[in-house]
Amino acid sequence: MTQKSLMELAVEARDHAYAPYSHFKVGAAIRAASGKVYQGVNVENAAYPEGTCAEAGAIAAMILGGDTEIAEVAVVGDAPAPVTPCGGCRQKLAEFAPKGVVVTMGTTQGGELVQRIEELIPHAFAAAQMER
Numbered sequence: 001m002t003q004k005s006l007m008e009l010a011v012e013a014r015d016h017a018y019a020p021y022s023h024f025k026v027g028a029a030i031r032a033a034s035g036k037v038y039q040g041v042n043v044e045n046a047a048y049p050e051g052t053c054a055e056a057g058a059i060a061a062m063i064l065g066g067d068t069e070i071a072e073v074a075v076v077g078d079a080p081a082p083v084t085p086c087g088g089c090r091q092k093l094a095e096f097a098p099k100g101v102v103v104t105m106g107t108t109q110g111g112e113l114v115q116r117i118e119e120l121i122p123h124a125f126a127a128a129q130m131e132r
């Protein structure tokens with residue numbers, strides 16, 4: 001049996017998203033440097049700003065799984081164009097993704113956008129910047 005792609009895992013995760021307010025379900029999948037894969041979905045809340053993105057869910061699962069280095073990311077939603085991570089999620093991903101990590105953004109309508117993390121968030125804030 002052939003192995004599922006990271007995007008296929010993001011698509012599968014998306015079915016489980018909880019998005020009763022926006023009705024915009026998003027799935028994410030992260031492959032860690034260890035090879036383990038973690039999925040996440042957006043989870044909305046009646047107090048709208050309290051919702052969490054699919055990427056944040058996948059990162060939380062990764063940390064629980066004992067990984068701290070991202071090797072690859074896939075994100076998918078149902079939109080005319082590939083779904084790109086919000087600004088906050090770009091920063092969250094950059095915390096664990098070294099330069100060069102590929103982020104594939106997809107849409108269930110077909111089409112993909114492939115970017116490296118540093119293209120999505122050039123000059124991400126990093127712990128080293130707090131050194132005085």
Ligand code: THU
Nearest residue numbers: 022024026042053054084085086
């Ligand atoms: N959303 C994600 O989960 N990830 C993205 O990359 C883009 C946006 C969610 C947040 C909210 O639940 C819904 O999509 C609409 O913004």
